Amino acid sequence: MLIIKLDDIEIIDPELHRSLTWMLESNISGIIESTFSVENNSFGALVVHELKPGGAAIPVTEENKREYVKLYVNYRFMRGIEQQFLALQKGFCELIPNHLLRPFDERELELVIGGISSIDVNDWRIQYGD
Structure with missing residues (x-):
């Protein structure tokens, strides 16, 4: 099980x-008047997500703020971008079928998608002449 901490965000x-x-x-x-719920803009529609059952009716207090932060960080990582990620994944798979991606590990796939962030001009000069 993946454990997400505040520092991860x-x-x-x-x-x-x-x-x-x-x-x-x-x-x-x-000072803070919040509940165990999060409002999220999902494709233009405002959606309220409860961080725990009945969360919209549970105020965040000094006594339960650690639980709130833990649940909020988990939501932000695991569910906060889920719909956007699924839409991106669907579009990506329409362009490049899954079976063509299987030979790559995550690092190789990152290079295929994004390329290399830094280019060594000296390396080019050695390979291709000046």
Whole structure:
């Protein structure tokens, strides 16, 4: 089972990481009025997702804020982009059939899709002459 921690979100969303870290380190009594639910814009429609059953009716308090952060980080990673990822995957598979991708591992596939981020001009000069 994959365990996701708050620090894992720092690279993806530094502002969210800062906010959640502040929440954990500060007394939020009377400051934050949130519930165990998240509003998400999904293809133009505002969707409310409960982080746990009945979450829309459960306020985040000083006593339960650690649970909220844990559930929120998990949601952000696992479900927050699920629909967008599935749409991207579907479109990608329409262009390149799955059986053509099977020979590649994740690093090779990344190179096929994105190329090499840095180009060594000196390497080109050696291979192809100046």
